[in-house]
Amino acid sequence: MSAALRLRHSIVVSCEHASNAVPARYRPLFAQHGAELSSHRGYDRGALAMARAMAAAFGAPLAAGTSTRLLVDLNRSYGHPQLYSFVTRGASPALRREIFERHYLPHRRRVEALIMGSIEAGRSTLHLSCHSFTPALAGVERTADVGLLYDPARAEEAALCAAWQRELRILSPDLRVRRNYPYLGKTDGFTTWWRQRHPETLYLGVELELNQATMVQPRARARRARVIEALARVLAAR
Numbered sequence: 370m371s372a373a374l375r376l377r378h379s380i381v382v383s384c385e386h387a388s389n390a391v392p393a394r395y396r397p398l399f400a401q402h403g404a405e406l407s408s409h410r411g412y413d414r415g416a417l418a419m420a421r422a423m424a425a426a427f428g429a430p431l432a433a434g435t436s437t438r439l440l441v442d443l444n445r446s447y448g449h450p451q452l453y454s455f456v457t458r459g460a461s462p463a464l465r466r467e468i469f470e471r472h473y474l475p476h477r478r479r480v481e482a483l484i485m486g487s488i489e490a491g492r493s494t495l496h497l498s499c500h501s502f503t504p505a506l507a508g509v510e511r512t513a514d515v516g517l518l519y520d521p522a523r524a525e526e527a528a529l530c531a532a533w534q535r536e537l538r539i540l541s542p543d544l545r546v547r548r549n550y551p552y553l554g555k556t557d558g559f560t561t562w563w564r565q566r567h568p569e570t571l572y573l574g575v576e577l578e579l580n581q582a583t584m585v586q587p588r589a590r591a592r593r594a595r596v597i598e599a600l601a602r603v604l605a606a607r
Contacts, residue, residue, distance in 0.1 A: 378495045378573075378604065379487035380429035383480050384420035385443035385559060386413035386500060387433040392472070395440060398456055402439065405456075409503040411437045415585020419577070419593055420499035426597045429497075432479040441473045444498070444558050477559075484563065488571050495529075495604075496574045498560055502551050504582035513547040515596060516578035518554030520561070525569040526554075529603065536599035541592060551578065 389412035391399050405411055417433055424431035434443045439454040446452070452473075453465060460468075480496075487494040504511055517533055519526035530548050537546045555561060560574025577596070579585055584592055 379490075379492045380427045380495045380497065381480065381483045381487070382420050382424040382427075382429050382431045382497045382499065383559065384413075384417050384431070384433040384499045385476070386438045387417040387420065388412055388435050389437045390435060391437055391440065395468070398460065399439070402456055405439060406437055409581065411439055413501040414581050415579060416499045416501045418585065419501075419579060419596075422593060423497055423499060423597055426601065430483050432476060432483065434476050436472050441468050443473060443476050444500075446557050446562050449557055480559070484572065488567065493571050493573065496560060496563060496572065498558070498574065498576045500576055501579040501581050501585055504580055506551075511551045511580060512545060513550050514544045514580045514583045514592075515546045516550045516552070517546070517548050518552060518560075518576035518578060519549065519574070520555045520564055521549070522555070523564065523569045523573075526573050526575060529573060530575060532603040532606075533600055536602050537596060540599050541595040544592065544595075
């Protein structure tokens, strides 16, 4: 990453669904849910490895969740109906509040501190939120290896992701790269929450989605490296 690039953007990497760990206090709630914890419902397999590689490549700070999304979903806004899962939704209000304060707020505040530190220093922030997705859902195959999620109404995000897609097609023509797939980037999420608070002159948010069948195994390391290299080329040219 060039010195000029460092002056234009501060990069912050986050990984909301990094872990399927259950804190000891809440394990009785999950006694019958081992299968779900090990599945895509429990965490985003491989997302943390990608987040770590991204942070290392750009010399960027990384904030990663430390407990399963089935406890509380760090990528959901407060008040969203899916903030708590089917496991914790029926817990007492006091217990849900405890989970929120101990396991939701610390991650959100950590990312907030990183982003606001950049903005207050007079730099814009590129927030890369790393995720992965199951190759099929409800019997329907997902037709992408890499998804780039952004808000189409924000021209800077749209241009960044279009250029990232083009570079990836050059570097790795075998990869199926789609924008705003398998989810829409403008729906509820941590990046959406930030877009509501800052203009794109100060904040760009992109969710990176990797197909668990083709992008997260150890043998896919070279593919993941090309995802990072493609982004580096785009940022160096901006």
